[in-house]
Each structure stands twice: as structure tokens, then as C-alpha cells.
Amino acid sequence: MFNNLRFYYGLKVFEFYRWSFVLVVSLMLAETAVGLSLPYLIGQQSQAFLQEVTNLNSSHLKYLYLWVGLFAAQAVLRFLSSYNVNLVGARLMADFSCRLYDHIQVLPIQYFQENKRGDVLSMLTNDLAVVSFFVSSVLTNLIPNVLVLIGASVLMYLIEPTIALLICFLVPLIYVILKVVSRGMQPISRQLMQRQADTLAQASENIGAISLIKAFNKEDDESTKFRNRTNEVLALRAKQFKLQALLSPLIQFLASLCIMAVVIMSVLKFNAGSLSIPDLITLLLYGIVFTRPLGSLAGLYGQLQQVIGASARLLHVYHLESEPRDNGGEAVHISQGDIVFNNVTFGFAQRGTILQDISFHLKPGQNMLIYGQNGGGKTTLLHLLMRFYEPAGGEILIDGYNVKQATTRSLRGAIGLVSQDVLLLNGSIFDNLTYGLVNPVADEVYKAASQAGLDSIIMRLPNGYETQVGEGGIRLSGGQRQRIALARALLLEPKILLLDEPTSMLDDQGRLSFKEEFHGLFARFTVIMISHDPTLSDVADVVYKLENGTLQRQQ
Known part of the structure; x- marks a missing residue:
């Protein structure tokens, strides 16, 4: 076919x-x-x-x-x-x-x-x-x-x-x-x-x-x-x-x-x-x-x-099959951000099963931390939610919609992903902040940058928002790149935020600032954070530990 x-x-x-x-x-x-x-x-x-x-x-x-x-x-x-x-x-x-x-x-x-x-x-x-x-x-x-x-x-x-x-x-x-x-x-x-x-x-x-x-x-x-x-x-x-x-x-x-x-x-x-x-x-x-x-x-x-x-x-x-696209799927309207994993199983051919019978319910507006060792499948769990991968078993629901039956465009449009390995284009900071926006409004961009703790950093740069980041963002520090990624996700106005190691590139002061700003910044989103560091548990409503492919509730 x-x-x-x-x-x-x-x-x-x-x-x-x-x-x-x-x-x-x-x-x-x-x-x-x-x-x-x-x-x-x-x-x-x-x-x-x-x-x-x-x-x-x-x-x-x-x-x-x-x-x-x-x-x-x-x-x-x-x-x-x-x-x-x-x-x-x-x-x-x-x-x-x-x-x-x-x-x-x-x-x-x-x-x-x-x-x-x-x-x-x-x-x-x-x-x-x-x-x-x-x-x-x-x-x-x-x-x-x-x-x-x-x-x-x-x-x-x-x-x-x-x-x-x-x-x-x-x-x-x-x-x-x-x-x-x-x-x-x-x-x-x-x-x-x-x-x-x-x-x-x-x-x-x-x-x-x-x-x-x-x-x-x-x-x-x-x-x-x-x-x-x-x-x-x-x-x-x-x-x-x-x-x-x-x-x-x-x-x-x-x-x-x-x-x-x-x-x-x-x-x-x-x-x-x-x-x-x-x-x-x-x-x-x-x-x-x-x-x-x-x-x-x-x-x-x-x-x-x-x-x-x-x-x-x-x-x-x-001849390689493409990822599931929008043909035959339903353009879902995600307005709440209610996330349900029902007995989700996934594995790679080379590594075997890495997630086994994953189940949890994250209500709208809640934030969850999943911590565990590196390579344990935490990032894979986020990618399943984004439909980068398809589960081998079980189902994933958002606002009652099975993500497998939703178009990728409508699904991903409601989710903001801040990856650990931040990818930036070879352009200005403003270009990277507005990536994915059709008609960006400058005031909204400045507001999102301020919310992400980026505005003061940008103002210290010689060319401000027009500063060139270099290929892959090589001219910026890891913390600056991560805050750009966060502001970029906020500008999309998603219902769900996925944060992959959100403090990994921040210093001690930056981690403390992140925790202090957390509830005010993410109160209107359903948030899933993944980290190898369990100290973020004090800002999370729900905490799970991922170990040996299974989730264990901590609080």
C-alpha cells in the first residue's frame, strides 16, 4: 500500500x-x-x-x-x-x-x-x-x-x-x-x-x-x-x-x-x-x-x-513509514489539560521494554515531577505524550481524547515542550523566541521573556533581542538557551507544559529562582517535569519515581 x-x-x-x-x-x-x-x-x-x-x-x-x-x-x-x-x-x-x-x-x-x-x-x-x-x-x-x-x-x-x-x-x-x-x-x-x-x-x-x-x-x-x-x-x-x-x-x-x-x-x-x-x-x-x-x-x-x-x-x-500524521485523525480541541496514562507499555527493539504498565491521572492545573536515573525512560514518556513514539500497549488520554486518534498538529499545538537539549536556530534571540508563531506581537514576546527570567539577561547583551545566537545557540550559555526555550513554549499558550530537566543548566542561584517563580509562572498549565534530581519535589503537586520501567508514587 x-x-x-x-x-x-x-x-x-x-x-x-x-x-x-x-x-x-x-x-x-x-x-x-x-x-x-x-x-x-x-x-x-x-x-x-x-x-x-x-x-x-x-x-x-x-x-x-x-x-x-x-x-x-x-x-x-x-x-x-x-x-x-x-x-x-x-x-x-x-x-x-x-x-x-x-x-x-x-x-x-x-x-x-x-x-x-x-x-x-x-x-x-x-x-x-x-x-x-x-x-x-x-x-x-x-x-x-x-x-x-x-x-x-x-x-x-x-x-x-x-x-x-x-x-x-x-x-x-x-x-x-x-x-x-x-x-x-x-x-x-x-x-x-x-x-x-x-x-x-x-x-x-x-x-x-x-x-x-x-x-x-x-x-x-x-x-x-x-x-x-x-x-x-x-x-x-x-x-x-x-x-x-x-x-x-x-x-x-x-x-x-x-x-x-x-x-x-x-x-x-x-x-x-x-x-x-x-x-x-x-x-x-x-x-x-x-x-x-x-x-x-x-x-x-x-x-x-x-x-x-x-x-x-x-x-x-x-519506503520508510512516516510518523502518524493528520490523515484520518480527529482535530481535537484541548482546553483543560487533563492527562491520563492507562497501562502504557513501550520499548525499543535494541533495548527491550523500558516502560511497563505506566498509569497515572494528572488533573488540569496540577504539576507532576517524575525523577529517576538517567536512561530510565523519563524523556521517552514525554515523547509518548507528544506522539513522537506510539505505545506498544495501553492508552494515553488528554481531555478524554485518545492521542492515537488525534491529529498530531492539534495535539502538539496544545503542548509546550522544553527539552533538555535546547535546539536554537542560527538567528537572533527574537527569531528563536517567535519560532512557531505566525504573527508574533512584540509586547507578548517581551512579556514571555520576562516571565521566563530572560528579559534582564537580554537587556545586558549588546544588541538585545537582535543578538545572534549562532548555530545551535553556541554563543549563549546553557542557562540562557534553556530560558529561551521556556519563553518560546510560553508564547505558544499551550494547556500542557513538558519540562525535561528544567534546572540542569542553571546554577544554584538559578535553581532557587526557578523554584521561587514556579507557582506564579506555571499556575495556568498542567505541568510534567522530569529530572534525575528529586529536590524539585517541593514545588510539585504529585511526585513519582521511575525505576525499572515502573512508576512509584512518592507523594
């Missing part, structure tokens, strides 16, 4: 460009028709030149003008077809790139936990670039070359069937040789795509962890690792280039042998009187026309193996 749906969407993309394809194919057919008519006209009209060996006359000039006109028409048609097919290919790849990006965004959180960020970036860059080049450039030559091969074979058959049948026998023979010689191309291409992804993944990871690398003086080691990966890519490319470089001259050589056989056969037929001079010239010209596409198709075969390696990775991602 899923594959059929993807195929349907692929057809919809091509359907959108159907008239562009009609134009391109029409231009290619016209160019091929002109190109195939030239050898025939030159060959058949050569009789006039052979019969009248005197000076050029008006009859000769008429033929020459016709040939020049056809040459010009072929050139114009080739320009138009090449330009349009490249343009359509570029537009298709732009669409596919956007669709791939859209699909990646709706993949489950687990996909991003199990795959390197560099692998994803490699698909959006290297793999799509290979496919894009193949569609927009390589296929530009494929269709005309195939049409020329078919057209030349048919026209040669009409002139001399024996010679045409000889060619039809030799061409598959060349293809078999080509297949044997290039059988190692596809595995190399797949390895190359993976090595390129690994190299990009390492670079992405190292840039994100540059402070760690510098702190432990690992620059030289990381450079060595990167150089080794790059050398692996270079070695695979060398093998790929060697095979690609071998294919074209090999096919050209085999094609030349085939043409020699055709010439010999043509001469024998001419000597036997079954071929006229114009037919002989026409056959020889078609033989020349026939060899050029074979050389191009040899290079195409090598590039085809490369694009198969790239497309295999892309198709694998396209």
Missing part, C-alpha cells in the same frame, strides 16, 4: 510536467527525423553528382541548399530539445528534492536516532546530485541516441535486410561484452555513495563537537580520520573512473569492428550487383551514424550503475 502510494505521487509529479515532456519528445523526434533523413538524402542524391561530374549547376546547388537547411534545422532542434530536457530535468529534481525533504521531516524520531545526520545530508546533496545529473544531462543523450539506433536500423533494413540483420546480431553481442566488463560498477557505486555519506557525517559531527575536539587536543586525530575516509572515497572513485574510461573505447572499438563487417558485406553486395551506388553510400553513412550512439551509450551504462547506487539509498528512505 505504501509503495503504491509513493508510486502514485511519483506519477503525479510527472503528470504535472506532461506537456513539457510532450514538447521535449516532439523536439527529439523532429531532430531524429532530420538527422536520419540526411544520410538518405545525401546517399540517394549522390547519383546526380556522380552522373554530372562537370561544374556545379543549379541542380547541384539545390541539393546543397537543402542539405545546409537540414543541417541548420537539426542544430536548432538539438538546441531546443537539449535546453528543454535539461530545464524539465532540473525542475523535476527540484520537486523530488522538496518531496524528499518533506518526507524526511515526517519520519519518526527513531529514524534520526538510528541514522547519522551526515547520511541524511548526503542524500539531500550527493545522492540527489547524481540522480539530477543523470536525469537532466545523461538522459538528454539517451532518448535521441536510442531513436537514432532504432531509426538507422529500420532504414538500413529497408535498403538491405541482410546487413540490417547483421547489425541487429552484433549490437546485442556488444551489450553482453559490456555487461561482463562492467559487472563490478554497481557495487563500487554503492560503496562510493556510502563512503561519501560517512565522510560528510564525520565532518558534520566534528563541526558540531568542535569544542570537545579542541578541549581534548584531538584535531590531528580527527584530521587523520577524515583524510583516511577521503582516501577511501578517492580509491573507489579511481576504480569507478577506470571502468568508465575502459567502457567507451572498448565499445568504440567493437562498434568499429561491426562497421567494418557491415562495409565488407556492403561491398560484397555491391560487387554482386544487388546494391546500387546511392544505396551503398546511404548504408555507409548510416553505419557512421550508427556508431556514434553506441559510444555514448557505453558511457551511459557506467553512469547508470552509479545512479542505481544513489537511487537505492533514496528509495530506501522513501
Whole structure:
């Protein structure tokens, strides 16, 4: 069902460009028709030149003008077809790139936990670039070359069937040789795509962890690792280039042998009187026309193996199920924030069950603390509420709605999540505070910043709210990033707030300030806090300890 749906969407993309394809194919057919008519006209009209060996006359000039006109028409048609097919290919790849990006965004959180960020970036860059080049450039030559091969074979058959049948026998023979010689191309291409992804993944990871690398003086080691990966890519490319470089001259050589056989056969037929001079010239010209596409198709075969390696990775991602979206769900209206977990069970394939029969009822306006050891499943519990994961058993209700039957947009729109690992965009503080808002109101932004204890901090910065945070918020302290995340969540005006280790990046004074401000700040929300530190229990209405996958009520 899923594959059929993807195929349907692929057809919809091509359907959108159907008239562009009609134009391109029409231009290619016209160019091929002109190109195939030239050898025939030159060959058949050569009789006039052979019969009248005197000076050029008006009859000769008429033929020459016709040939020049056809040459010009072929050139114009080739320009138009090449330009349009490249343009359509570029537009298709732009669409596919956007669709791939859209699909990646709706993949489950687990996909991003199990795959390197560099692998994803490699698909959006290297793999799509290979496919894009193949569609927009390589296929530009494929269709005309195939049409020329078919057209030349048919026209040669009409002139001399024996010679045409000889060619039809030799061409598959060349293809078999080509297949044997290039059988190692596809595995190399797949390895190359993976090595390129690994190299990009390492670079992405190292840039994100540059402070760690510098702190432990690992620059030289990381450079060595990167150089080794790059050398692996270079070695695979060398093998790929060697095979690609071998294919074209090999096919050209085999094609030349085939043409020699055709010439010999043509001469024998001419000597036997079954071929006229114009037919002989026409056959020889078609033989020349026939060899050029074979050389191009040899290079195409090598590039085809490369694009198969790239497309295999892309198709694998396209075939992954996306997280539950809004199709068929109910757009729920959460107005209270009443949360119920009924015997919820969840686990990962690699780790087994980590939450077992979790049950609790958190009434609207209450706040709850769940504490326990790191890695015990506390963050996973919050992610279940957000539908980042689906429970293996039990049910989760908010205001009586089963979250499994709610649209993710309506569900997540009612929940504000403040993660332990705060994610900030590379922009200003104001941009990060208003992320997710359609029409932000400045006064409301300043109010939320003040409520989160951020306003006084921002006023001490040189550029205030326009201060650039850097990629991932690297220019701010951990406490500043966490308060931005809190203010950002408050601006969404949710009914439920989820706080993941809310004081982990705060100093002692900050923790004390957080506790003092807690009830005034969060009184209008249903709040779930998770922490490895139980000292927050003095601000919580309900306290649970998560241990061995089960919840134990503390107060």
C-alpha cells in the first residue's frame, strides 16, 4: 500500500510536467527525423553528382541548399530539445528534492536516532546530485541516441535486410561484452555513495563537537580520520573512473569492428550487383551514424550503475513509514489539560521494554515531577505524550481524547515542550523566541521573556533581542538557551507544559529562582517535569519515581 502510494505521487509529479515532456519528445523526434533523413538524402542524391561530374549547376546547388537547411534545422532542434530536457530535468529534481525533504521531516524520531545526520545530508546533496545529473544531462543523450539506433536500423533494413540483420546480431553481442566488463560498477557505486555519506557525517559531527575536539587536543586525530575516509572515497572513485574510461573505447572499438563487417558485406553486395551506388553510400553513412550512439551509450551504462547506487539509498528512505500524521485523525480541541496514562507499555527493539504498565491521572492545573536515573525512560514518556513514539500497549488520554486518534498538529499545538537539549536556530534571540508563531506581537514576546527570567539577561547583551545566537545557540550559555526555550513554549499558550530537566543548566542561584517563580509562572498549565534530581519535589503537586520501567508514587 505504501509503495503504491509513493508510486502514485511519483506519477503525479510527472503528470504535472506532461506537456513539457510532450514538447521535449516532439523536439527529439523532429531532430531524429532530420538527422536520419540526411544520410538518405545525401546517399540517394549522390547519383546526380556522380552522373554530372562537370561544374556545379543549379541542380547541384539545390541539393546543397537543402542539405545546409537540414543541417541548420537539426542544430536548432538539438538546441531546443537539449535546453528543454535539461530545464524539465532540473525542475523535476527540484520537486523530488522538496518531496524528499518533506518526507524526511515526517519520519519518526527513531529514524534520526538510528541514522547519522551526515547520511541524511548526503542524500539531500550527493545522492540527489547524481540522480539530477543523470536525469537532466545523461538522459538528454539517451532518448535521441536510442531513436537514432532504432531509426538507422529500420532504414538500413529497408535498403538491405541482410546487413540490417547483421547489425541487429552484433549490437546485442556488444551489450553482453559490456555487461561482463562492467559487472563490478554497481557495487563500487554503492560503496562510493556510502563512503561519501560517512565522510560528510564525520565532518558534520566534528563541526558540531568542535569544542570537545579542541578541549581534548584531538584535531590531528580527527584530521587523520577524515583524510583516511577521503582516501577511501578517492580509491573507489579511481576504480569507478577506470571502468568508465575502459567502457567507451572498448565499445568504440567493437562498434568499429561491426562497421567494418557491415562495409565488407556492403561491398560484397555491391560487387554482386544487388546494391546500387546511392544505396551503398546511404548504408555507409548510416553505419557512421550508427556508431556514434553506441559510444555514448557505453558511457551511459557506467553512469547508470552509479545512479542505481544513489537511487537505492533514496528509495530506501522513501519506503520508510512516516510518523502518524493528520490523515484520518480527529482535530481535537484541548482546553483543560487533563492527562491520563492507562497501562502504557513501550520499548525499543535494541533495548527491550523500558516502560511497563505506566498509569497515572494528572488533573488540569496540577504539576507532576517524575525523577529517576538517567536512561530510565523519563524523556521517552514525554515523547509518548507528544506522539513522537506510539505505545506498544495501553492508552494515553488528554481531555478524554485518545492521542492515537488525534491529529498530531492539534495535539502538539496544545503542548509546550522544553527539552533538555535546547535546539536554537542560527538567528537572533527574537527569531528563536517567535519560532512557531505566525504573527508574533512584540509586547507578548517581551512579556514571555520576562516571565521566563530572560528579559534582564537580554537587556545586558549588546544588541538585545537582535543578538545572534549562532548555530545551535553556541554563543549563549546553557542557562540562557534553556530560558529561551521556556519563553518560546510560553508564547505558544499551550494547556500542557513538558519540562525535561528544567534546572540542569542553571546554577544554584538559578535553581532557587526557578523554584521561587514556579507557582506564579506555571499556575495556568498542567505541568510534567522530569529530572534525575528529586529536590524539585517541593514545588510539585504529585511526585513519582521511575525505576525499572515502573512508576512509584512518592507523594
